Amino acid sequence: MPASRIPLIFLLLSLLGCAPAEDVEIRFDAVLGERPLRCGDGGTVLSDLRFFVHDLEVVDADGRAAPVRPGCLPGWEDRGVALVDLEDGTASCLNGTADTRATVQGSVPRGDWRGLRFVLGVPAGLNHGDPLTAEGPLTRTAMHWHWRSGYKFLRAGLARGPDGAWLHLGSARCSGVIGRLEGCAAGNRARVVLDDFRLASDVVGVDAGRLFAAADLDDGVVDSCQMGPDEGFCALLLEPLGLGTDGDSVAPAGLFVTTRGSR
Amino acid sequence: MKLAGSVVLVLAAALAAWWLWPRDAWHWTLPAGQPPPAVPADNPMSRAKVAVGRRLFYDRRLSVTGELACAGCHRQELAFTDGLALAVGATGERHPRSSMSLVNVAYASRLNWANHLLDRLEIQALTPLFGEEPVEMGMAGREAEVVALLREDPVYARAMADAFPGDDDPYTLLNALRALASFLRSIVSFDSPYDRFLRGDTAALAPAAQRGMELFFSERLECFHCHGGFNFSDSSTHASAVVESVGYHNNGLYNIGGSGGYPPGNTGLYDLTGQRRDMGRFRAPSLRNVAVTAPYMHDGSLATLAEVVAHYARGGRLIETGPHAGDGRHNPYRSPFVQGFELDGQETADLLAFLAALTDRSVLEDPRFSDPSAPAGAP
Numbered sequence: 001m002p003a004s005r006i007p008l009i010f011l012l013l014s015l016l017g018c019a020p021a022e023d024v025e026i027r028f029d030a031v032l033g034e035r036p037l038r039c040g041d042g043g044t045v046l047s048d049l050r051f052f053v054h055d056l057e058v059v060d061a062d063g064r065a066a067p068v069r070p071g072c073l074p075g076w077e078d079r080g081v082a083l084v085d086l087e088d089g090t091a092s093c094l095n096g097t098a099d100t101r102a103t104v105q106g107s108v109p110r111g112d113w114r115g116l117r118f119v120l121g122v123p124a125g126l127n128h129g130d131p132l133t134a135e136g137p138l139t140r141t142a143m144h145w146h147w148r149s150g151y152k153f154l155r156a157g158l159a160r161g162p163d164g165a166w167l168h169l170g171s172a173r174c175s176g177v178i179g180r181l182e183g184c185a186a187g188n189r190a191r192v193v194l195d196d197f198r199l200a201s202d203v204v205g206v207d208a209g210r211l212f213a214a215a216d217l218d219d220g221v222v223d224s225c226q227m228g229p230d231e232g233f234c235a236l237l238l239e240p241l242g243l244g245t246d247g248d249s250v251a252p253a254g255l256f257v258t259t260r261g262s263r
Numbered sequence: 264m265k266l267a268g269s270v271v272l273v274l275a276a277a278l279a280a281w282w283l284w285p286r287d288a289w290h291w292t293l294p295a296g297q298p299p300p301a302v303p304a305d306n307p308m309s310r311a312k313v314a315v316g317r318r319l320f321y322d323r324r325l326s327v328t329g330e331l332a333c334a335g336c337h338r339q340e341l342a343f344t345d346g347l348a349l350a351v352g353a354t355g356e357r358h359p360r361s362s363m364s365l366v367n368v369a370y371a372s373r374l375n376w377a378n379h380l381l382d383r384l385e386i387q388a389l390t391p392l393f394g395e396e397p398v399e400m401g402m403a404g405r406e407a408e409v410v411a412l413l414r415e416d417p418v419y420a421r422a423m424a425d426a427f428p429g430d431d432d433p434y435t436l437l438n439a440l441r442a443l444a445s446f447l448r449s450i451v452s453f454d455s456p457y458d459r460f461l462r463g464d465t466a467a468l469a470p471a472a473q474r475g476m477e478l479f480f481s482e483r484l485e486c487f488h489c490h491g492g493f494n495f496s497d498s499s500t501h502a503s504a505v506v507e508s509v510g511y512h513n514n515g516l517y518n519i520g521g522s523g524g525y526p527p528g529n530t531g532l533y534d535l536t537g538q539r540r541d542m543g544r545f546r547a548p549s550l551r552n553v554a555v556t557a558p559y560m561h562d563g564s565l566a567t568l569a570e571v572v573a574h575y576a577r578g579g580r581l582i583e584t585g586p587h588a589g590d591g592r593h594n595p596y597r598s599p600f601v602q603g604f605e606l607d608g609q610e611t612a613d614l615l616a617f618l619a620a621l622t623d624r625s626v627l628e629d630p631r632f633s634d635p636s637a638p639a640g641a642p
Binding site: 095096097131132133139140141142144146147148149168172173174175176177178179181185186226228229230 | 375378379380381382383385386387389390392393394395396402403404405406436437440527528530533534535536537538
């Protein structure tokens with residue numbers, strides 16, 4: 001093959017989306033403002049934090065986006081959906097599990113990526129399917145929503161002594177039957193946009209303080225939301241999730257922040 | 264030689280027939296003309312599945328505390344209810360709703376008190392096992408423990424392999440759910456005095472119960488609109504059904520503040536749809552064995568059948584004081600079939616006699632539905 005044709009082949013390959021890719025790891029951490037947030041016993045502690053992400057993209061300085069192709073990691077990543085689990089089942093994380101997962105693995109085309117975007121939740125196709133025959137991270141019963149819709153997209157909780165706040169986020173006002181849902185009037189899939197995010201050094205912070213800013217952690221009442229129609233606390237969580245009252249994403253979810261990591 | 268060859272052929276054919284005959288085939292004992300329940304194509308009934316499902320149903324190890332089996336809230340002698348107004352979960356948490364009967368649950372077109380999204384027992388079983396709001400058996404996140412039990416307990420190890428012979432790995436949560444659902448589908452009941460009366464035994468119903476039957480099916484009382492059909496519930500289906508029948512009704516039990524409200528957290532279909540018109544709409548449960556399933560309604564707030572009849576006679580319940588105060592008769596979402604009626608003392612007694620004639624003693628005592636680990640002859 002003449003040497004002059006090699007750049008042409010590379011060009012063709014890149015047009016076909018076959019640009020050389022590199023494996024990446026997107027790191028997540030639970031935070032309360034500036035400090036890490038963990039399950040624990042004293043002060044303000046984490047009581048739950050597990051969520052699904054999909055449609056991950058990286059963005060370059062010119063705003064061009066490329067998909068992050070997730071891997072296939074038994075129990076955690078499958079069919080473009082990844083489960084992140086930032087609780088370890090200890091102390092305040094009463095209903096948690098010992099296993100954790102603070103990263104999403106995937107591959108991106110080589111490039112100078114400056115930003116990260118993803119969607120919180122399970123895509124409709126999988127969310128509306130049969131939970132009994134689901135695979136990968138969708139087999140975990142703690143994330144099943146066997147009576148309201150398909151899956152809990154996000155389960156998050158903050159505790160301070162006996163007081164606290166928690167959220168089970170997922171699609172609501174669905175029709176059809178579980179296993180063969182026809183649709184949900186409220187999708188409730190939050191959109192995350194981190195404009196200044198370096199894959200190599202930064203961490204996606206999930207700020208439970210921002211999510212539960214509206215909760216009073218000292219009034220002796222545990223504030224909760226599980227997508228019921230009259231749960232007043234749900235309305236207060238829409239803003240940090242960037243969701244409108246109809247369950248559509250109207251703004252980036254502010255509870256996700258870029259945390260400068262050190263590696 | 265020819266004869267010997269024929270003998271060998273016949274023997275071989277007999278052996279093949281014996282080998283291939285479905286020894287595990289399941290069949291229900293149903294009255295003539297009664298279609299069998301609809302069964303999901305991916306979970307056909309078998310005796311082996313029913314047997315292991317029965318064992319799971321009575322197994323306390325399926326709860327986080329190891330103390331509560333499915334049967335704890337679904338007791339056979341009470342037509343698989345628990346006698347409580349509100350069920351109590353493994354950790355002591357009180358459920359907002361009353362345990363439902365499981366008799367003929369295979370014929371229910373929808374499950375739970377008010378969930379239009381639930382139509383398969385295999386999926387429904389996930390909620391009592393793994394649900395968190397409220398905690399019932401409290402196994403959320405502990406599915407690996409269920410699978411370990413199936414694999415490691417010698418009885419399950421053999422029974423699951425028998426029940427799912429084609430599976431490389433029969434020890435899965437899905438197979439446990441399939442077995443549980445198969446056992447529940449096996450609990451059918453068509454042998455009440457009323458059923459025997461329908462089959463031509465005119466002595467099966469006393470005159471009072473016959474008069475009560477006339478009242479039950481009258482336009483004056485309208486009971487049958489919601490509690491009609493072979494299973495006394497308009498949300499019923501069967502294997503030969505062409506049209507899906509699903510109904511939810513507000514029966515005027517509450518009318519908080521006069522605006523139609525139901526107690527928070529127990530608002531019926533509204534909780535899932537968010538549509539105001541669904542406030543207080545619940546599924547009409549089957550009335551089979553209703554005399555042994557007290558207390559009544561989704562929240563067990565009516566203690567006796569006499570109270571239930573009085574409730575419908577008034578056309579809604581009046582709560583005069585307290586946080587739930589309101590006159591259910593004026594609930595704007597009340598079913599048009601709950602209009603109220605007048606019954607004299609004799610008619611009330613007749614109606615109650617008919618409801619009592621819906622009790623099928625056999626299903627309450629049938630050893631096929633009892634705890635398989637109980638000593639033989641135990642009650």
